[in-house]
Amino acid sequence: MGDESSAHTAAGVGPARTFRAIGTTISVLTVDPSASDAAERELRAEVDALDRACSRFRPDSEIAAVHAAEGAPVVVSPLLAELLSASLTVARFTAGLVDPTVGTVVESIGYDRDFDALERDGPAIDRPLVPAPGWRCIELDDERRLLRVPAGVRIDLGSSAKAFAADRAACAIAAATSTGVLVNLGGDIAVAGDAPDGGWLIGLAGDSSTAPERTERVVAIFSGGLASSGTGVRTWRRGNRALHHIVDPRTGDVAGTSWSLVSVVASTCLVANAASTAAIVLGEEALAWLERAALPARLVRDDGSVDVVAGWPEEPAGP
Numbered sequence: 001m002g003d004e005s006s007a008h009t010a011a012g013v014g015p016a017r018t019f020r021a022i023g024t025t026i027s028v029l030t031v032d033p034s035a036s037d038a039a040e041r042e043l044r045a046e047v048d049a050l051d052r053a054c055s056r057f058r059p060d061s062e063i064a065a066v067h068a069a070e071g072a073p074v075v076v077s078p079l080l081a082e083l084l085s086a087s088l089t090v091a092r093f094t095a096g097l098v099d100p101t102v103g104t105v106v107e108s109i110g111y112d113r114d115f116d117a118l119e120r121d122g123p124a125i126d127r128p129l130v131p132a133p134g135w136r137c138i139e140l141d142d143e144r145r146l147l148r149v150p151a152g153v154r155i156d157l158g159s160s161a162k163a164f165a166a167d168r169a170a171c172a173i174a175a176a177t178s179t180g181v182l183v184n185l186g187g188d189i190a191v192a193g194d195a196p197d198g199g200w201l202i203g204l205a206g207d208s209s210t211a212p213e214r215t216e217r218v219v220a221i222f223s224g225g226l227a228s229s230g231t232g233v234r235t236w237r238r239g240n241r242a243l244h245h246i247v248d249p250r251t252g253d254v255a256g257t258s259w260s261l262v263s264v265v266a267s268t269c270l271v272a273n274a275a276s277t278a279a280i281v282l283g284e285e286a287l288a289w290l291e292r293a294a295l296p297a298r299l300v301r302d303d304g305s306v307d308v309v310a311g312w313p314e315e316p317a318g319p
Helices: 033-054 062-068 078-093 103-108 161-177 269-293
Strands: 005-008 017-021 024-030 139-141 146-148 181-185 188-192 200-205 215-221 225-230 235-238 241-244 259-266 297-301 306-309
Touching: 017 033, 024 033, 024 161, 033 062, 033 078, 033 161, 033 181, 078 139, 078 146, 078 161, 078 269, 161 181, 161 188, 161 225, 161 269, 188 200, 188 269, 215 225, 225 269, 259 269, 269 297, 269 306
Parallel strands: none
Antiparallel strands: 005 200, 017 024, 024 181, 139 146, 181 188, 188 225, 200 215, 225 259, 235 241, 259 297, 297 306
């Protein structure tokens, strides 16, 4: 959830196709360079469909229509139904630490428009912060694609939709082009098909405010996904408070955390992103939680020191 990891071109892989959309930087790499055009077209279409389905900043999005229904049941598209189902799976997996009902919470701390248009310094928050309503209030009939969201509850799929879309796009592109592919949606990375020799090389920043080109560590993945969540990229101020985009649904406030950046690898980008976001919310408890879940992770503290768990490679000694 953020822009904290970047994909490096491996030997025999064509150059990345990169563009800006949905408030973040998006790129795709293919093992076969001749597939780059088709991969970019497919990815642009996937991202456009994602934006039209669940952007909370577009008045014509499907999720805006759900909010406008004020608690009445709404039949949603297959894509939005899948996105919501994925968000509920994430909520269950994280015991509500990553929750799709945080829309009002996020807006109350100032993140009420596309981040590129967000006022970076504004007046102090003048209303009490309250916990998110909780994911259990969402009623979704998967078979009929019938959705009911209580009046006043606003859905924010920012903690799951990009990762879900990265997985979906990578699989679709690999199937359409018969080559290995890596998709990077603002730090949510998914790969599919046969990886290049040596794997897909992913650069990790020293902390969440480091420019992507100034990576400090590089890891290789061959399947699944990698996601990084941090507190230093999407930031703003309200009054005398520095705020970031990861909220704790239990309090309605930004996560007070031990970590500047958390990177996780998993069988899918969706799981990796859910875990990295939950780790930011959990703080010190994240180390044991990730270990129990057997999810390899690298956690960077505010002072730059690094913890690794569940089989993530140890940091090299020395500078």
